[in-house]
Amino acid sequence: MKFAERMSLLGTETAFEVMARAKALEAQGKDMIYLQIGEPDFNTPKHIIEAGIAALRDGQTHYSAPGGIKSLKEAIVKEIALRRFVEPNVENIVVTPGAKPIIFFVLLALIEAGDEVIYPDPSFPIYESMINFVGGRAVPLPLREENDFRFDADEFCSLISKRTRLIILNSPHNPTGGVLSKTDIELVAKVAKENNIMVLSDEVYKNILYDESEHHSIYSLPDMQQQTILLDGFSKTYAMTGWRLGFGVMPVDLAKKIERLMVNSNSCTATFTQYAGVAALKGSMKEADSMVETFRQRRDFIVAGLNKLPGISCFKPKGAFYVFPNVSELGMRSDELENYFLHEASVALLSGSAFGKNGEGYLRLSYANSIENIDIALQRMRTAIEKI
Numbered sequence: 532m533k534f535a536e537r538m539s540l541l542g543t544e545t546a547f548e549v550m551a552r553a554k555a556l557e558a559q560g561k562d563m564i565y566l567q568i569g570e571p572d573f574n575t576p577k578h579i580i581e582a583g584i585a586a587l588r589d590g591q592t593h594y595s596a597p598g599g600i601k602s603l604k605e606a607i608v609k610e611i612a613l614r615r616f617v618e619p620n621v622e623n624i625v626v627t628p629g630a631k632p633i634i635f636f637v638l639l640a641l642i643e644a645g646d647e648v649i650y651p652d653p654s655f656p657i658y659e660s661m662i663n664f665v666g667g668r669a670v671p672l673p674l675r676e677e678n679d680f681r682f683d684a685d686e687f688c689s690l691i692s693k694r695t696r697l698i699i700l701n702s703p704h705n706p707t708g709g710v711l712s713k714t715d716i717e718l719v720a721k722v723a724k725e726n727n728i729m730v731l732s733d734e735v736y737k738n739i740l741y742d743e744s745e746h747h748s749i750y751s752l753p754d755m756q757q758q759t760i761l762l763d764g765f766s767k768t769y770a771m772t773g774w775r776l777g778f779g780v781m782p783v784d785l786a787k788k789i790e791r792l793m794v795n796s797n798s799c800t801a802t803f804t805q806y807a808g809v810a811a812l813k814g815s816m817k818e819a820d821s822m823v824e825t826f827r828q829r830r831d832f833i834v835a836g837l838n839k840l841p842g843i844s845c846f847k848p849k850g851a852f853y854v855f856p857n858v859s860e861l862g863m864r865s866d867e868l869e870n871y872f873l874h875e876a877s878v879a880l881l882s883g884s885a886f887g888k889n890g891e892g893y894l895r896l897s898y899a900n901s902i903e904n905i906d907i908a909l910q911r912m913r914t915a916i917e918k919i
Contacts, residue, residue, distance in 0.1 A: 542660030545885035549869065553879040564908045566896040567879040569705060569853070571770040573825075575807075576818040579769060582810030586803040595802040597793040598786065599626025599778065603805045606812040607778055611761070614737070615751040623756075623780050625789045626808075628800045630735055630764035630777030635661050636792040637731055637760050638697070640785060642667040646696040651682065653855075653883060653890035655705050655733070668694070673889045676846055676857060680709030684718055691722060697729050698722075700749060703736040706886045706895040707855040708830075708848020710740065716749045723758055731760045735777075736851040738768040738819065741827045744849040750780065757782050767851075768819055769811045774804045826852045829898040829905060836909040837896075841916055852899050855883065859892035861919060868894060875918065876911035 549567045557563045574580075598604075604621040612618040627633055634657060642648060644666035650658040652671030662669040670690055674680045698719060702711035723730050730749055737746045750761040764777030779789065793799065830848060837845040837856045845856035858868055865882035872878045872894075883893030898905060 537664060540660075540663040542656050542663070544656055545881055549873065549879050549881060553873060556873070556877070561877045563877050563879055564900070564904050564911070565879045566898070566900055566905070566908055567881050568899070569767075569897055570772045570899055571767065571822060571852070572899045572901070573770040573818075573822050575770050575774070576811075576814070578814045579771065579807050579811045583774070583803050583807035586806035591802045591806055593802060595799045595805060597799050598790045599624065599800060600802065600805045600809075603808050603812075606809050607780070610812050611750075611780060614746075615748045615761075617751050617756060619756065619780050620783075622783045623786055624778055625781070625786050625793065626776070626778045626800050626805060627793065628775040628777070628797055628804075629766070630733075630762055631657060632793075632797070633760070633762045633777060633779035633789070634658065634731070634733075636789045637779070637781075637785075638662060638665045638667065639792060640788045641729060642696055645694065647692060647694040648697045648699065649687075649690050649695060650699040651701055651704065652888060653706055653886035653893070654699075654701060656886055658699050659887065667696070670695070671887060671889065674704070674707060674709060675889070676855075679849075680704060680707035680846065680855070681711055681715055684715075687718065688722060691726055691728075695726065695728050697731060699731045699733065701733040702746070703739060703744075703848075703850025705736065705851055706853050706881070706883070706890070707846070708851045708853050710744050710849040711747060713745075713747045716747050717752065720749055720752045720755050724754065727758075729758055729760065730755070731762060733762045735762065735764050735767050737763070739823055739826060739852060740850045741823075741830060742849060746850075760785070765808055765811055770822065771807070771811070774807060776800065776804050776808050826898065829900075829902055830854070832902050833896065833898045833905050833909070836906070840909065840913055842919075843916075852897055854896050854898065855890075855893050856896070857892060858883075858894050861916065863919070865891055865894060871919075872912060872915055876908070876915040878908045878911055 604624045750759045761780040765771040842860040865884045869882040881895040883890030
């Protein structure tokens with residue numbers, strides 16, 4: 532079968548590939564510990580589940596408007612006003628099946644062949660994959676450990692060119708757990724306004740913060756609402772990965788284009804899941820807050836444990852639920868270590884290089900697992916390292 536050439540430009544998420552390999556080993560009798568996937572290990576809060584079930588029973592099994600149901604959009608408006616201190620209109624919002632379609636659709640709507648898109652490196656691999664797929668030029672912005680995995684201001688400014696069409700931000704950050712400061716986003720806003728560049732701000736981890744860290748959204752800054760696409764969703768905050776529910780907040784003229792892309796791809800987001808989203812936004816945050824506190828305890832445990840392992844040092848992340856330990860002293864490439872720990876320690880984790888060139892020398896571990904399992908994983912990793 533002959534495939535379109537564009538298919539060769541598509542990357543993937545290594546987390547799913549590693550999980551498949553780990554499952555194959557598990558089927559052979561290996562006792563695997565999974566620290567590779569970016570998914571909360573909690574169930575969706577009961578009041579959200581009940582809202583989804585109630586919607587199904589009430590007959591919410593039909594098409595909805597391509598951009599989302601009115602009640603969910605209204606709830607999102609209130610959520611944005613509460614947490615970002617600026618109130619959009621329902622016409623600014625497009626609801627999608629998960630947050631990924633917003634990334635894809637925005638790039639399809641804005642990027643012509645050869646247009647440049649600045650994105651963080653390391654980062655969520657789908658950014659680069661989609662930039663390449665639509666014919667754009669992916670311009671990596673290095674995030675370095677010595678700067679708490681934030682970008683260097685001078686380096687950022689040096690990447691701006693006449694062809695820069697879009698800047699992608701992600702804070703709290705996957706895979707490092709770094710958090711951008713107010714100064715960081717103010718610089719991006721200044722540069723974006725001076726050069727008429729749009730900004731896609733991925734804020735899906737905004738509610739998962741530690742140690743009094745603050746979330747700063749570029750969408751909140753003066754005059755940035757017309758130049759920002761705010762990307763958010765329900766998967767991480769409410770443990771709703773399988774519900775596939777996300778949204779974008781953007782200028783109205785762009786929202787209309789994204790809705791047209793929805794019509795041509797998905798028709799709409801599943802209606803009953805949207806009613807569950809309303810319950811998530813209007814309901815208690817008690818379970819979500821409890822989940823963050825559990826993540827904080829796990830973060831402290833895994834960071835302390837990794838820093839005790841020979842040849843490994845680990846930055847203490849300020850957000851999300853990942854650690855990004857430096858393993859350069861072990862003398863193996865990141866992808867080699869990923870495979871080594873999978874087979875020698877029965878621990879599934881990810882190579883830092885899977886997240887970009889600047890991820891080489893690091894590994895990503897998700898602490899969306901119990902402290903008991905994390906402890907076993909650390910013990911196994913120590914034994915495996917001693918064999919190197």
